Amino acid sequence: MISFDFGKYEIVNNPDKADVVSNPYELTIGGNIAYVVDGGGNTAYKIKLDGSDVAAIPLPKKLIDNPDFPPLPPGAEIPEGLVEIPADALPEGQPATGAGQIPAKVLVQSVPTGAAIGLDGALYVGEYLGFPYPEGQARIFRIGDDNQPQVFAEGFTHITDLTFDKNGNLLVLQFSDQSQWKGDLQNLPGSLIQLAPDGTRTTLVAAGEGLASADGITIGPDNQIYVTTRGVGPKLGQIVRVERTRIPEPSSMLGLLAVGAIAGSAMLKRKHKTNCLSSLN
Numbered sequence: 197m198i199s200f201d202f203g204k205y206e207i208v209n210n211p212d213k214a215d216v217v218s219n220p221y222e223l224t225i226g227g228n229i230a231y232v233v234d235g236g237g238n239t240a241y242k243i244k245l246d247g248s249d250v251a252a253i254p255l256p257k258k259l260i261d262n263p264d265f266p267p268l269p270p271g272a273e274i275p276e277g278l279v280e281i282p283a284d285a286l287p288e289g290q291p292a293t294g295a296g297q298i299p300a301k302v303l304v305q306s307v308p309t310g311a312a313i314g315l316d317g318a319l320y321v322g323e324y325l326g327f328p329y330p331e332g333q334a335r336i337f338r339i340g341d342d343n344q345p346q347v348f349a350e351g352f353t354h355i356t357d358l359t360f361d362k363n364g365n366l367l368v369l370q371f372s373d374q375s376q377w378k379g380d381l382q383n384l385p386g387s388l389i390q391l392a393p394d395g396t397r398t399t400l401v402a403a404g405e406g407l408a409s410a411d412g413i414t415i416g417p418d419n420q421i422y423v424t425t426r427g428v429g430p431k432l433g434q435i436v437r438v439e440r441t442r443i444p445e446p447s448s449m450l451g452l453l454a455v456g457a458i459a460g461s462a463m464l465k466r467k468h469k470t471n472c473l474s475s476l477n
């Protein structure tokens with residue numbers, strides 16, 4: 197059996213050249229290659245199953261203008277190191293952050309989560325985006341044989357999983373349509389979006405319509421969609437089936453949801469800034 201030590205690889209190589217963290221989130225296999233996205237290391241891996249070759253592909257940070265931050269208590273400062281501020285974000289000589297000061301721009305780590313192999317054989321990777329968890333900024337990357345991530349689609353929020361159905365539609369699962377600090381992490385308004393091969397974007401399940409804190413998706417042998425929800429905390433997890441019984445229309449909630457509670461729990465596997473967030477509230 198071939199094994200791969202993601203933590204050791206991160207320590208030795210640190211592909212994204214950021215903080216040294218490893219949190220493998222998603223695994224999919226195509227042919228003789230295992231594809232893994234590491235949400236902690238901001239890296240997509242291609243690993244040959246015989247162990248003969250490894251490609252580590254860092255995902256780029258996202259520049260956010262006028263970022264929305266959690267409210268700061270009077271006199272509080274954004275903790276040092278919590279966000280990366282570009283050199284041109286503040287006037288020369290002005291400190292990066294001060295009491296109550298919100299930077300005009302921040303660089304946010306990708307935090308890749310979902311991964312799926314397309315009909316073209318390329319790897320498609322969705323991102324969650326790190327603190328301050330911006331809305332409507334998450335991207336989907338296409339990674340071909342050249343191992344260069346290219347933006348395939350954007351404008352999403354907190355992507356947690358991707359999959360293709362038998363018709364070539366890319367299904368994009370969002371943990372929440374709003375920044376995670378704006379609500380209860382265990383019950384945020386998740387949603388499901390379909391990207392058709394021609395680029396048409398359709399909301400299959402809208403926020404607040406049954407996909408709370410959604411964190412996993414798969415397609416069954418019946419070509420129906422199965423989603424895990426309430427993915428944070430013990431004894432909350434559910435499996436939801438989305439029955440596509442009508443032809444989708446843009447921006448409409450078309451699925452019928454069949455919910456079955458499952459015992460146990462599913463913890464959302466991604467990089468958190470919990471302690472820092474707690475200090476801001």
